Amino acid sequence: MSRPLTGVRVVEMAGIGPGPHACMVLADLGADVVRVVRPSQATDHHANEHTLRGRRTIVADLKDPADRDRVLDLVAVADVLVEGFRPRVMERLGLGPDDALARNPRLVYGRMTGWGQDGPYAAMAGHDINYISLTGALHAIGTSEQPVPPLNLVGDYGGGSMLLVTGVLAALVQRGSTGTGQVVDAAMVDGTSLLLAGILELRTDGTWNDERSNNLLDGAAPFYATYRCADGGFMAVGAIEPQFYALLVAGLGLEPASLPDRDDTTRWGQLRSTFAVAFGAQPRAHWESVFDGSDACVTPVLDFDEAVQHPHVVARRSLTRDSAGFVAAGRAPRMRDDESGVVGIGSTESWETVLAAWGGPPH
Template sequence: MTHTAPSRGPLRGLRVVEIAALGSAPFAAMMLADAGAEVLRINRPGQNTKGAGILGRGRAGELSLDLKDLHGRDRALDAIEHADVLVEGFRPGVMERLGLGPDICLGRNPALIYARMTGWGQEGPLANTAGHDINYLALTGALRSITRQGEVPVPPLNLVGDYGGGGMLLVTGILAALYERVTSNVGQVVDAAMIDGTSLLMSGIWNRKSTGNWSSEPGTNSIDSGSHFYNVYRTADDAFMAVGSIEPQFYQRLLRGLGLADADLPAQQDRAQWPAMKDRFASIFRTKTREEWTVVFAELDACVSPVLTLDEAVTDPHMQSRSTLLREDRVEPAPAPRYSRTPGAANGGESKPAETLMTQWASATCATAATTRTGQH
C-alpha cells in the first residue's frame, strides 16, 4: 500500500462519476478511488475537491458545472455516458429535477450503476425530510441502545449512519451491482439509506433480542456497559482503560491482573452482582495510571487496552507498524482493506484535466464496443 504512488488497486480501470456532496457519498467515492477506480468529481461552481479534505483524496479529475444550467447538465451526461458508476447523495427527487435522474442516465448508458445515498431512503414518509446521522440513529433504536443506564444517549460521532451504515453500505451495493452486471450487461439503481444500513449494523443486537438475550433497558446488557467485564474504567491519571474480557479465559486473566481471586467473587454472569462488581473494578483501576495498567496487562492477553486520543493513536507502535495512519502533509487513514496482489493508494497519483479524462473514457467505451461487435460475428 502506498500514499501517493499510482494505485494498482483491484478497481483499476473502473470509471466513476461523483456528484459532489457531503459525508457519505464522498466517503464512498474515496473508498472506490483508494481501491484504484478513476473518479471524476463534478463540483458546483466555486467548489473544488481540496475543500473536501481527506474525503476528496485520490480523484482522477474534477469538473466544475452548474447542473441547473442546460450546458452543465449536458456536460455531466457526457461523462456519465462513459462511466461505470454514478455516485450521488442528494435528497430524493433532486437529480430528477436536474434532468439527471435514473431514467435519463440509464437511457443514455444502460450499463450504468446508479448509486444513490440518502438518510431516510428514496421512499417513505420521511424520505424528503432533512436529517443527520444522529436522527437516523434515533429512529432505528441504535442511539437509545448506546446509553449507560439512567443516562442520556451519547452520539457515537457520525460513524454509524454516515460512514458504517452509509458510505460503506453504498460501496457494498455498488460492488454487488457491478458483479451482477458481468452476466447481465445491464446496470441498475442502488438505493442505500442510512436507516437501512444502521439497522443492518444492529443485526447482532436484533439477534440477541430475538433469543431473549437482550434487555430493552439500556446499560444493563453484557456489551452496552451493563457488565463489569465489558466496560471503560478511569485510571489514576484521569485516563481510561477499555476492558473486553467476555470469554471465561480472558476474564480469569483480567482478575489476575487486578489482583483478585476468583474464589472470592460472584460468578461472572451473575447479573445481579454486575453493578457491585463495576464499582469494585472502578476502585481498583483508580489505583494505577493508564501506563501502569498497560504494562500489567501487556503479557496477560486479557482483552484490556489503553484508551488513546487521536494524537496518541498516531504514535502507537502497533498502528505505526501497520501504517494504519499515513503522515505527510496531514494525518489520514490508510486505504482499507489491504490486497496482497493489487494494493490501493490513498492519493493515486496526479489528477488529470477533466477533458483528458473524459476523452480517454470515451475512447475506452468505443474500444469495448468494437471488441464486443467483433466477438459477436
Template structure:
C-alpha cells in the same frame, strides 16, 4: 488494484457519499468529483485519490456536459434528495436507457420511497429511525449518538460502496447496470442485525445500559487510570475474566460471581478503584501478552505509534503530513494503494478530465469562456 479501470462520477456532497467515493478510489477506481462552480469553500474532506471537475449545473450546457460524463462512466454516485437529479434530466431512468451498463448509486437518509423520502435529516435522525439509538446510552441516561458514524458512514457510505461492488460484480454476468438505493436508516439497521437476532437468547433483556455489551457489565467497560487516561476491558469469557482478575491482583473468592447482575455495581467500583491506582502505561505492561482483553484507549495522537499499529502500517500520512487510517481490508494480491497527494481543490482537473472524455482543446476553451466549467489549477 481491484477496481482499476472503473470510472466513477461522484456528485459532490457531504460526509457519507464522499466516504463511499474515497473507498472506491482507494481500491483503484478513477473517481471524478463533480463540483459546482464558484463554491464558497470545499466541503469534501475525503477527497483522497479523487480528481475534481467544476461544472455550472445552473446552465443547460453544464447539465448536458455532466450527462456526457455519466454516460461514459461505470458508476454515478449521487447524494441528493429524491427528485433532484430527475429535475436535471439526469435520473436513472434517462441515463440507464442510454447506458444500460451504468451503476446508479443513490445515497440518502430515508431511501427513494416511503413517507420520509423527501424529508431532511442527519445521522442522529437516521439512527433514531433505525431503532439503534434507543439502545445506545448509559443506564438511567437518555439515548446518545456515538459520533456520526453508524448511519452516515457505516450504514451510509460503506453500505453504499458494498452495493456498488455487488452491482459491478453482477454486471459481469448480465452485462446490465442497475440502481443502488442506499438508505442510511436501513443501512444502520442492517449493521444492527446482531442486536435483533441475538435478542432471542436473552442478551438484551435488561434496560438500556444494563446488558453485557452496552456498558452494563463491569468486565465490558472503560476505566480511568491514575494519569487521567483510560483502558478498555472486554473480558467476557470465563478464561479471559480470570486473566483480568489475575492482572488486577484480585481473588475471585473475594468478589461476587461474574454473571451476578445485581452485584455488577459493586464489582464495577472494585475495578474502578484498582485501575485508578496505576497509569495507562503500567496497565498496558501488565496486560500485554495476556488474554485478559485489556487495551489502552488510544488518542488520535497516540494511535499510529502503538507498536501493533506501527508493525501493520495501519495509519498513513499524506504529502501534507496529515494522518489517516490505511484503507481496509488488506488484500493479498491487489491491495489498496491510497493516494498520498493532497486532496484535489475544486476544478483542479477540469481540463485533463474533459480531454480524457473526448473533448478537444477548442471545445474546452469554449466551455471555459462561457463559464460552463472552471479550471482552478491546471492550464491548457
C-alpha cells in the same frame, strides 16, 4: 500490482458525508473517480480534506443544459455514478437514473440518502442522529440517564457509505453476468437497521433488554467497560469469554475466589467497583505494560494523536499523518501487495481532459 477496482470509472456528484466517504473507499480500491463540483465549490476545499483523496475534479453548473450534457457524456463512458441529493433532485436536473441509463444501460447508479428514495420521510431533512434515533439504535446507546450519539459513525458511515459501497460492488458483479446496469437505493435508515441485526437477535433470544446500561455490550457488564486509571487515563476491557476473564483477573492481581460470580447480574455493581479500585491504583502506562500482548482483551483508550503512534496502528498503517501533519485514515481493506498510506487530493481538470482519458466524445 493493480488494485481490485483498477479500470472502474466513477462519476461522483459532489456532496457531503457518506457520499464522498464511499467514493474515497472506491478510489482507495483503485477506481478512477472524477468528482463533479458546482462552480462555487471549485476552490472550496482544504488540503486536509482526506475524504476527497485520490480523485480528480471537474466543474459543472448542473442548471446549465450544456454542462448537464457534458455530465451525460461522461456518464456514457462511466461504470458507476454516485449521488447524494434528496430524492427527485437529479431527475429535475435531467440526470436521474432514467436519463443516465438511457445513455449507458450498463451504468451502476448509486443513490445515497438518509431516509431513502421513498417513504413518508423521503423528502425530509435529517442527519445521522435522526436516522439512528428512528431505528432504535440511539435508544440503545448511552448512559442509563440518556442516549448519547456515537459520533456520526453508525448512520453516516457504517449504515451509509459502507452500505452504498456494498451495493455498488454487488451491482458491478451482477452487471458482469447480465450486462445491464442497476440503481442502488442506499439509505442510512436502512443501513443502520441492518447493523442492528446481531443486537436484535440477542433481544429476540431474551438476552438483551431495552433498558440502557443494562446489557452485555452497552457498558453494564464489568468485564466489558472502561476504567479510569490513577493518572486520569482509561483502559478498555472486553474480557467476555471465561478464559479471557481469567487473564483479566490475574493481571489485576485479584483472587478469583474473592470475586462475585461474574454471571450474576445482580452483583455486577460490586464486581465493577472492585475492578475500578484496582485500575485506579496505577497509571495507564502500568496497565498497558501488564496487558500488552495478553489475551485478556484489555487495551488503552487512546486519543487520535496517541493512536497514530501506537506500534500496531503504525505497522498496519491504519492511521497515518498526511504531508501537513494531520492524522488521517489509511486504506482498508488491505489487499495482497497493496500499497497503503495517505493519497493526496487530485487536481481540477477540464472536461476535455477527462473525456479524452475516458474515451468519451468531444463536446
